[in-house]
Amino acid sequence: MKRKKIYHIHTDFKFLYDSQRFEDELFNNQLIFIGEKNEKNALYHDSALFFSPDDLSKVLETVKDADLIVFYAMCDKKIKLLNQLPSSVKTAWRFFGYELYGTRHDLMFSTKTLEIMYKRKSYFLGVFFWLNFYYKSLKRYFESKKKIEYITKIDYILLFAEEEYIYLKKHWKMPKFVRLNLDNKLSERDFSKSENRVIVGNSRNSFNNHLDILDIISKHKSETNFTFFLNYGSEGRYYREVLERVHHLNNYTVFDEFLNKEEFERIYSTSSAFVLNSYRQMALGNIFAALKYGLKLYLNDKNPVKFWLNNNGITVSSITDLENDIKDKNLALTVEEKTQNIYQFNNLFSSYTKKDFCQKISNLISGENHFIEKHSN
Numbered sequence: 001m002k003r004k005k006i007y008h009i010h011t012d013f014k015f016l017y018d019s020q021r022f023e024d025e026l027f028n029n030q031l032i033f034i035g036e037k038n039e040k041n042a043l044y045h046d047s048a049l050f051f052s053p054d055d056l057s058k059v060l061e062t063v064k065d066a067d068l069i070v071f072y073a074m075c076d077k078k079i080k081l082l083n084q085l086p087s088s089v090k091t092a093w094r095f096f097g098y099e100l101y102g103t104r105h106d107l108m109f110s111t112k113t114l115e116i117m118y119k120r121k122s123y124f125l126g127v128f129f130w131l132n133f134y135y136k137s138l139k140r141y142f143e144s145k146k147k148i149e150y151i152t153k154i155d156y157i158l159l160f161a162e163e164e165y166i167y168l169k170k171h172w173k174m175p176k177f178v179r180l181n182l183d184n185k186l187s188e189r190d191f192s193k194s195e196n197r198v199i200v201g202n203s204r205n206s207f208n209n210h211l212d213i214l215d216i217i218s219k220h221k222s223e224t225n226f227t228f229f230l231n232y233g234s235e236g237r238y239y240r241e242v243l244e245r246v247h248h249l250n251n252y253t254v255f256d257e258f259l260n261k262e263e264f265e266r267i268y269s270t271s272s273a274f275v276l277n278s279y280r281q282m283a284l285g286n287i288f289a290a291l292k293y294g295l296k297l298y299l300n301d302k303n304p305v306k307f308w309l310n311n312n313g314i315t316v317s318s319i320t321d322l323e324n325d326i327k328d329k330n331l332a333l334t335v336e337e338k339t340q341n342i343y344q345f346n347n348l349f350s351s352y353t354k355k356d357f358c359q360k361i362s363n364l365i366s367g368e369n370h371f372i373e374k375h376s377n
Contacts, residue, residue: 155364268295
């Protein structure tokens with residue numbers, strides 16, 4: 001049987017590894033990186049084809065024998081490439097979120113976050129603040145509506161959670177849903193190293209809505225160390241405001257430089273809880289690390305990832321529980337709860353494997369649409 005040719009289009013070296021889920025005897029995979037060779041992507045210098053951002057015509061010539069082209073996130077270069085592909089070429093979008101979520105501040109940010117981002121300085125100017133916000137939101141909506149017309153040209157969107165797909169369909173016209181498999185099982189471990197430390201957020205990114213969590217923490221003097229990962233992202237007004245408020249806490253740690261994998265794992269392996277106040281899917285690597293090391297996980301009730309994990313038997317606390325848990329010193333799971341979360345995660349892993357995913361992709365390429373998820377229409 002002839003193997004199906006799949007091209008994987010990347011512009012960010014951090015996600016080149018994600019193409020590994022397509023490694024199967026069914027496919028002939030080729031990585032394409034739009035950008036220059038450097039030390040950060042050195043691991044892929046021999047396995048990937050590198051093209052200058054100005055050489056999209058060469059990329060088009062290279063992929064002309066494709067059975068499927070997978071775009072890892074969508075940016076201007078990839079959209080331009082997509083728009084020049086013949087309609088007969090099947091395409092898939094490995095969705096990371098920022099492409100759409102950044103266009104709807106009204107859905108993604110808390111009031112406290114919006115007040116910083118839209119320069120509210122006085123409650124007496126509240127009416128003007130909200131008028132300014134709605135004007136800019138409306139302007140952004142119409143600008144983004146035109147910009148995301150590329151969605152109609154994509155055949156499939158690749159996501160981990162059907163719950164997120166249902167959420168996306170409420171606000172945007174979506175391609176057909178294809179479920180991603182989880183990459184690794186979690187192994188049971190010794191949880192005795194856990195310290196009284198709570199990790200808050202995953203970056204400086206305003207999608208974290210840090211300020212609401214800081215308000216909760218600052219109400220109570222606590223022996224708990226609150227550790228903030230502020231080590232990448234914009235250093236603008238929002239970040240400066242978060243940093244100023246963090247410095248008013250009595251027991252905190254800030255990481256403001258990017259951590260290597262070993263240090264990241266060390267911190268997670270010795271912490272008791274992870275708090276992410278995002279309204280959207282993000283920081284899945286941090287969430288999976290929290291489950292791996294038995295941390296108590298707090299997510300916002302608006303976040304579809306919370307429903308996905310809860311629906312699969314994984315214990316996830318609500319942000320609304322955080323204040324009482326700080327007061328009651330209840331910021332850790334029991335050993336039984338930690339073990340149960342790992343067990344349920346591994347059940348989720350085993351229920352849909354890499355082989356299942358590759359078989360689904362193969363059938364979609366061949367036109368056997370009965371493998372599409374039930375909510376894809």
